Amino acid sequence: MNRRTPTTDVALIAGFAALIAVCAILPDIKTGIGVPYSLQTFGVLLAGAVLGPVRGFLTVVLYLVAGLVLPIYSGGASGASHYSGVTAGYLVAFPLAAALCGYLVYRNRDRATQFTLVFTAGLLSSFLFIHTLGPLNLAWRADLSLKDAFIFDTAYFPGDIAKNVVMALVATAVHRAFPDLAGRRSRGDAAVERAEEPAADSA
Template sequence: MTAAQITTDPEGTRPRRRPATDLALIASFAALIAACALLPAIPVGGLVPITLQTFGVMLAGAVLGARRGFLAVLLYLAVGAIGLPVFSGGAAGLAPFAGPTVGYLVAFPFAACLTGFIVERLPRKRVATSIPLIFVAGFISSLIFIHPLGALGLAWRADMTIGQAFLFDLTFIPGDIIKNILMGIVATSVHRAFPALLPTRSASARRDTISA
């Protein structure tokens, strides 16, 4: 991102993003999530394979922030729902939303949003240097949204009890940890190269962060 892509308000105190830039970033990360989903998956019991989808989802939130991360994942889901083969294994249409993966798909935009929400509130000087903080943001979001909703989807569509579904979902935890570590590494690298990429909060919010 260049200086020409960011303007300031009349007082020159807050960066203001251009809508075209936001749209380009949202579309780019939707495409990135699709690319991650289409990479070879690791099958787990034949129901829900381990893919890099969640890596792309969390990275969208950590890099773009809550609102744009949410919209990027929502765009990815919409593109798949209308028939483009962007889901895991090249699946497309509404069928994935009626199968065992439905809970995970529904959880993705909310997980990206929460990851972005947390990262936006980290001290700006720490965002580009602290891989553990961004990892924690992504992993917490996974635990709050992806794993519970994913397990509920399995119980609903895979003929499992709630207990069986949550037990099965535990098989994804080790891979999730690895993917969130990688996400933290990539996100800190992006923020180091483009420090103005995250949305800028109000002056009062910035003062609260500094005083804390």
């Protein structure tokens, strides 16, 4: 029984975009090369895991667009200049990572409450997009070799693994509490459907 409506979708997208903004403006850890440690990726991947590929993607796009004028990027920054700097690759990767994470979770929606599935989806999405596009742009903008840029990026691995653990715990809890988000049937809905099935004709 799926109760999704356009109004609900808009509210969820706006709400999760706000969550990403909160994660981003919380105090971060500065690095010497201009790409800080923050909770942004937690919010980005959580949006995908909870809302699915389309709504997750739109959530992050809304956040990125809002950040052009509002101080909601990492550390309370804003502006289009971030797309010509060292963080551009990471920002561009965010909606792609959210979409892939959401796709992997929703493709296996009947297992959306399983920690291993959601954690793997988040980690794979992070490494495929964020830890690829991020250092590629970093090499270009910071005048580093590709090797040095990717080596620098490995400093984020432990933190991202930890954030994906927490993300998976939160996302699976949400899917258990709200099975309609992914179009999953709750046990109660399944029982009602079985009860409403007409009895087979006797021979």
